[in-house]
Amino acid sequence: MKLKKRLLIFTIVSIIISTFYIFKSRKKEVAFYDFINNINEERKFNVSNSTPLDISKYMENKNINEEIFTNEDLEKLTNYKYANENISNKILTLNEVNEDIEYTFKLLKYVYGPYEYFGGDEVFLKKENEILNELPNMGNIKYDDIKKLLLEALSFINDGHFSISNSSININKNSIYVYNEDYIFKKDTKGYYTTINNTKWYATSIDEKPSDKYMKTTITKDGELAYSIGMLLNNSEDIYPINISLTNNKTNKTIDKIVNLERNLKTNKTPEASVTEKTLDNIPILKIMSMRPTNSNDNSLYDFVESAERLNKNKVLIIDLRGNIGGAESLWKKWLNAYIGQDIEITQSVGKKNSKAKLWAYKKYSERFSSDKELLVKINSSINNEDYGYWDSYLFKGKWYENENLIFVLVDDDVASASEGFLSYLRNIENVVFVGSNSRGCLLVPDTSEFSLPNSNIILRFGTGIAFKNTDTNIDGVGFEPDIWVNSSDALDRVLKLCERYNISSMKHMK
Incomplete structure (x- = not known):
């Protein structure tokens, strides 16, 4: 009889314990669903209330139809000679330098897409005159002197695609993520709190500012959704220790803690293939390192396109874009359209x-690098028929797209250009969560062209368009911010831990 009673008690206790863990697990799942729903509601609202930006005022330069450059000029400007010891050490005459500077600002006026957006003649001609007035006082002028002059004079341009002899013009405008995980915070109705010796301490201020300014949603080392201290810092600024003021609401005691911020760490490597696929913890992971083939034998991007309908059958997918500096948009658009089952509009x-x-620059590029003979015929036809001297433009109103699966997208501040275009489209799709740091911010100016200044051989690389994708502001240098901020080198491990903690891989579809 005693044995039966013990078995009964054991069974009841087991049921209670099992019920407790099931309830606890279910509570975690509900918390995660709430987190995802908040992201969806905010993005859906933004998409529904977005309108294309009127960019006609930035296309008012009618002078592009003038014959400002002769064929001889264009041959000189596309006679590419890349820097070597002879070019770098050559001393240029004042007339040679003046000619290069004048060519530079003519190219900007008649070719550069956002010339009017960044101020037009009023700003650019002033900068040109400042350089021309400074040159007579400089003595012997070499390649590096002109490069430095141009970089400094044009530093007002916030354009992630613009470079002068491989030096980015807005490198100092790039924002980097810095963070601290010494104290992990949670949130209740009273604010953000951390636990010290089993006591809640609320963050009343950070760096003498409201604490919510610095609180970023994160994933802890154990996979829990929480908050940590983080901020975006200008690339040219120093990282400094910051003070946290913590208050115990029961005793009203306040203590100050000093924390050091760490730079977001990237561990990207040169890829052997543009796209690789693997599975961890029953979750497929697409690692997309480039939006162009890495070599002539790399067909992984085409395999990637074919994977869309197969991966759509998985409840959870991780797309790892860390380190992807861009390339072409066409293949990821095909993949996304196949995955969702319809064309995506933003x-x-x-x-x-x-x-x-x-x-002319496209023609020279095609002659050197492209095997597409039809493209070269088309370009020559446009030149011969004078099919130039005008703007093309288009506006689209975006839509919100339902998606039953859950997609995590891993991002760092190397993600740029075409890969950021991928981000802009993914933001219109339900149940997509971005994890890591901000992207680089390199979207404003598409269609880059390359020109070589004839005397110094400095290479100017800039775009001939202007574009706003899913935003009405220029995000170059800042990029898209993630939903969950973590040190980007830890992003994959943290997402897998999160999936384990919240039973995400065993969840039903998100709908």
Whole structure:
């Protein structure tokens, strides 16, 4: 009888314990669903209330139809000679330097897409005159002197695609993520709190500012959704220790803690293939390192496109874009359209400045690098028929797309250009969560062309269009912010821990 009673008690206790863990697990799942629903509601609202930006005022430069450059000029400007010891050490005459500076600002006026957006003649001609007035006082002028002059004079341009002899023009405008995980915070109705010796301490201020300014949603080492201290810092600024003021609401005691911020750490490597696929914890992971083939034998991007319908059958997918600096948009658009089952439209405004110089640069590029003979015939036809001197433009109103699966997208501040275009489209799709740091911010100016200044051989690389994708502001240098901030080198491990903690891989579809 005693044995039966013990068995009964054991069974009841087991049921209670099992019920407790099931309830606890279910509570975790509900918390995660709430987190996802908040992201969806905010994005859906933004998409529904977005309108294409009127960019016509930035396309008012009618001078692109003038014959400002002769064929001889264009041959000189596309006679690419990359820097070597002879070029770097050559001393240039004042007339040679003046000619290069004048060519630079003519190219900007007649070819550069956002010339009017960044101030037009009023700003650019002033900068040109400042350089020309400074040159007579400089003595012997070499390649590096001109490069430095141009970088400093044009530093007002916030354009992630613009470079002068491989030096980015807005490198100091890039924002980097810095963070601290010494104290992990949670949130209740009273604010953000951390636990010290089993006591809640609320963050009343950080760096003498409201604490919510610095609180970022994160994933702890154990996979829990929480908050940590983080901020975006200008690349040219120093990282400094910051003070946290913590208050015990029961005793009203306040203590101060000093924490050091760490830079977001990236561990990206040169890829052997653009796309690789693997499975961890029953979750497929697409690692997309480039939006162009890495070599002539790399067909992984085409395999990637074919994977869409197969991966759509998985409840959870991780897309790892860390380190992807861009390439072409066409293949990821095909993949996304196949995955969702329809063409994706986002709110965007795009203008493209068609000049003779742009066509000439495309022609030279095609002659050197492209095997597409039909493209070269088309470019030559446009030049011969004078099919240039105008703007192309288009506006689209975006839509919100339902998606039953859960997609985690891993991001760092190397993600740029075409891969950021991928981000802008993914933001219109339900149940997509971005994890890591901000992207680089390199979207404003598409359709890059390359020109070589004839005397110094400095290479100018800039775009001939202007574009706003899913935003009405220029995000170059800042990029898209993630939903969950973590040190990007830890992003994959943290997402897998999160999936384990919240039973995500065993969840039903998110709908």
